[in-house]
Amino acid sequence: MSNNEETLAAIEQYLKRLRKSLSHLRETDTADILQELRSHILERLESEAGSSGGISAILASLGTPEEMASEYVTENILTAAASSRSPWMIMKGVFRLASVSLAGFAVLVGSLMGYLVGLPLLLMALAKPFIPDHVGLWIQTVTMPHSLFFGISIEALQGRDLLGWWIVPLGLIVGLGTILLVLKFDLWCIRRYQRQLADLKLIAVTV
Amino acid sequence: MGKPATSALSAAATDKWEIQVRKGCLELAVLACLWDRPLYGLEVLRKLEADSDLIITEGTVYPLFSRLKAEGLVESEWVEGESGHPRKYYRLSQTGRRRVRAMAAAWSRLSHSMDRLLKPLSKVER
Numbered sequence: 001m002s003n004n005e006e007t008l009a010a011i012e013q014y015l016k017r018l019r020k021s022l023s024h025l026r027e028t029d030t031a032d033i034l035q036e037l038r039s040h041i042l043e044r045l046e047s048e049a050g051s052s053g054g055i056s057a058i059l060a061s062l063g064t065p066e067e068m069a070s071e072y073v074t075e076n077i078l079t080a081a082a083s084s085r086s087p088w089m090i091m092k093g094v095f096r097l098a099s100v101s102l103a104g105f106a107v108l109v110g111s112l113m114g115y116l117v118g119l120p121l122l123l124m125a126l127a128k129p130f131i132p133d134h135v136g137l138w139i140q141t142v143t144m145p146h147s148l149f150f151g152i153s154i155e156a157l158q159g160r161d162l163l164g165w166w167i168v169p170l171g172l173i174v175g176l177g178t179i180l181l182v183l184k185f186d187l188w189c190i191r192r193y194q195r196q197l198a199d200l201k202l203i204a205v206t207v
Numbered sequence: 208m209g210k211p212a213t214s215a216l217s218a219a220a221t222d223k224w225e226i227q228v229r230k231g232c233l234e235l236a237v238l239a240c241l242w243d244r245p246l247y248g249l250e251v252l253r254k255l256e257a258d259s260d261l262i263i264t265e266g267t268v269y270p271l272f273s274r275l276k277a278e279g280l281v282e283s284e285w286v287e288g289e290s291g292h293p294r295k296y297y298r299l300s301q302t303g304r305r306r307v308r309a310m311a312a313a314w315s316r317l318s319h320s321m322d323r324l325l326k327p328l329s330k331v332e333r
Binding site (some may be wrong): 032033035036037038039040042043044046061062063067068071072074075076078079083194195 | 231234247248249264265266267269270271273274277278285288290292293294295
């Protein structure tokens with residue numbers, strides 16, 4: 001009988017570690033996952049009764065709780081990112097990709113570079129109507145030699161405003177365009193990763 | 208000197224390719240399992256193992272179900288088992304049934320094309 005208690009204790013020990021690693025998920029999701037796994041383990045125990053190894057062999061075949069939790073968390077974050085369309089959720093998804101795959105890391109770097117280009121342009125386009133003398137591509141004639149400035153300046157710019165009001169459509173189109181491209185690309189990468197199930201451990205059957 | 212090394216390399220490359228191909232089928236395989244009746248996780252694992260040679264781990268199948276559910280392809284419900292502990296059964300939704308039929312049709316087309324393409328290979332003498 002103590003054997004049975006030991007078995008149940010081992011199961012709960014495993015599930016406890018799993019719960020801990022799943023802390024990012026909603027409580028309802030976590031409870032569901034734990035219940036499903038508990039049911040799964042108990043079922044395997046029943047059907048594989050008599051085979052050597054017992055509960056420890058079954059738990060070992062599941063992998064560590066941390067590995068399993070990682071699969072769940074990745075799936076959760078990526079699914080939320082793919083369905084929500086909010087840039088914040090998508091960025092969360094990209095960060096998750098970066099933490100689980102090298103290619104994901106490249107996607108993160110690329111996305112950040114895209115935002116680094118797109119956001120300032122967009123800001124410039126939005127700021128120009130309000131502070132026209134502080135925004136744009138200017139040749140500053142006050143300094144010797146003349147200097148070139150592109151961006152939003154704290155002090156009023158003096159010299160020649162090379163783009164004038166063209167910065168508004170330019171900033172809007174290129175800025176928004178870049179940001180939308182980054183988001184689209186991120187979504188595509190997330191969906192592609194989900195399809196690939198890159199952490200799949202498939203056992204090739206040798207004939 | 209060179210031969211054994213290259214054959215080992217190409218065997219590894221073939222394995223890698225095979226794994227990629229199997230990954231592509233997995234979603235279709237899992238959805239197809241649910242065609243006749245709802246199953247719970249362990250049943251799906253066993254069915255896959257028995258009817259195909261796609262052996263996957265629970266660490267893969269449960270998150271996969273989670274995603275399929277989020278995409279509206281499957282639905283789940285908890286059912287009290289005779290064994291005392293409840294089981295989470297998965298079944299195809301209407302969308303899921305349409306999707307798996309479309310995927311199966313695409314798979315059939317692809318496999319017929321491949322069969323045609325591979326016909327000459329079966330004539331190769333040893």
